Amino acid sequence: MSNEDITLTAGEAEARVSPANGGRIGSLRIGSLELLRQGERYGCFPMVPWCGRIRDGRFLDGGTVRQMPLNSPPHAIHGTARDGAWRTARVSENEAVITCELTDPWPHPGRVTQIVTLAEDGLTLTMSVETYDDSFPAQIGWHPWFHRNLGGEDVRLDFKPAWQEERGADHLPTGNRVDPRPGPWDDCFGMPGGVDVTLTWPGQLELKVASREEWVVVYDEQAEAVCVEPQTGPPNGLNTAPRLVTPLDPLEAGTTWSWRRL
Template sequence: MSDDNITLTAGDAEVTVQPGNGGRVGGLRIGGVEMLRQGERFGCFPMVPWCGRVRDGRFLDGAAVRQLPLNAPPHAIHGTVRDGAWRTARTSTAEAVITSELADPWPYPGRVTQVVELTEDALTLTMSVETYDSSFPAQIGWHPWFNRNLGGEDVQLDFDPAWQEERGDDHLPTGNRIDPKPGPWDDCFGMPGGVDVTLTWPGQLELKVASREEWVVVYDEQEAAVCVEPQTGPPNGLNTLPRLVTPLEPLEATTTWSWRRL
């Protein structure tokens, strides 16, 4: 099937899925209001097979050192699948399934599948990574760019993490867990009960980002948008907290965004 844009609808919610642009969700409109920052690099893109930065683009697989391209020098950032076209497996009015093959520069063959499901008051994204033969470490995450302002007051963030990963000068976690600090943030937080972050545009809309995963990166240093990124491990997690994909056990994660009008 083609990699043309896909439009999903449910009630007054509309989602645009862009298989040809890195498998991203290009838009989420609720009552005609666009929630995601627009532009080729924005929307909400999948972070696979790693999330955030990998130190010096290197990670260990057993005794072997694997080198990734340094697309955010001196590090590698946000995986590979956002850079290529995905294939559309199937679509319906409110659901799309798209796939991407893992290939160079990632050193292992595999497949990523993303399911996008829309209801009148929620969007659910589910991703899985499977291998054909070799086991390998991987991560799954999403990088949404929510518009900071929808025409009224700026968005307010509310979440209660158990800890914040101390961030070094190289933007990577040092390995120390600290008490959460006030923003602005480009930081990773731990939420052992699952990611639960509420974005409120006063007088307009409340949107909750939830996931059973316990890691979330919050990035709000840009004027136009705020990012709330659920993921299966912290930045540099291929080295510090790898999740293994095996022929018998794929890696799977889900995030749900639910909303209500105020």
């Protein structure tokens, strides 16, 4: 099938999936409200096969040190799949299945599958990483750019993490866990019971970001948008908390965003 944009609908909700632009969700509208910042680098993109920054772009793969391109010098950031063209495998009125092959500069062949399912009151994203051959470390995450303002008051964030990963001067976790600090943030938090973050645009919409994963990065240092990023491990996690993809054991993760009008 082609990789043209896909529009999903359910009730007053509409989502646009852009396989050709890194498999991202380019738009999420609830009635007249567009929730995602617009632009080819925004929307909500998949972070795979790693999330956030890798220190100096290097990670240990078995006994081999691998070097990824430094697309956020001095680090490598947010994986390779957001820069690739995905293919459409299957589409219905409210669900799309898209796939991406892992190729150079990633050293191992593999396939990423993302399923986007829209309901009247929620959006569910699931992703899996499979290998045909070698085992390798990987991560899965999502990077949504939610509008800070939908035409009324600024969004309010509510979440109760168990800890915050202390951030070093290089923007990477130091390995120390600290009590959660006030924002603004470009920080990773631990939520062992699963990610649970509520965004409230007063008088308009409440949206809950949930995931079984226990890591979330919150980024709110830009005036236009707030990012709430569920992921399978912390930044630099290929080095500090690797999850191994094997031929028998793919890496799988999901997140659901549920909303209600206020």
